[in-house]
Amino acid sequence: MMKSLMNRRGLTLVEMLLTAAIVAVVAAAFALMLPSNITFLQRTRVRQQVLVQSRQCMEAIQQAMRNGMARTLVISTPNATPIVPNSRVDFAFKSPLASGATSYAIYVAEKTVYAQEFAPGVTRAPKALASNVTGLMFTGDYRDPSNVSVTLRIDAPWDSTNMPGRVSSLIIPNQLVRMAEAP
Secondary structure, three states: OHHHHHHOOOOOHHHHHHHHHHHHHHHHHHHHHHHHHHHHHHHHHHHHHHHHHHHHHHHHHHHHHHOEEHHHOEEEOOOOOOOOOOOEEEEEEOOOOOOOOOEEEEEEEOOEEEEEEEEOOEEOOOEEEEEOEEEEEEEEOOOOOOEEEEEEEEEEEOOOOOOOOOEEEEEEEEEEEEOEOOO
16 A cells, blocks of 8 residues: 555646645635735825925925025915915025025925025026925914914825826925024
């Protein structure tokens, strides 16, 4: 009996069918889970990009505004599409920047936040700080004009379908910036 078991080679038909059935079940389960995992990975990638972009944008806005003089601050609504109320600030710096800029503007146009430096006799191109921006609002404090709240909202699509439910939204509400006092 031992000799016949040792001489046996290969697989029986039942073993092959059982192996094929197990492989088919595992492959089907993997195929069913793959689309949801791809969607999850796309959402996670976009969410991470939105977090990084919003943090960098808010830090750039805060840094510029901290160097601005509160008495020169003008909050307005730019003439751009779509109209985003109170989404533009213009102000002068307490002391000129190394680039020679003496004033600055931050605004939204075409779902992008731009920052632009102004220097006497020099026109500089605006610098994009963030894209997919659906909200940027500057709010002054009547009790202390040097305090300005900044709110930022970014709605980035996961994919190219542009379906309303397929966006990653991030809102950074009321970040308080204390501008420099007037000299």
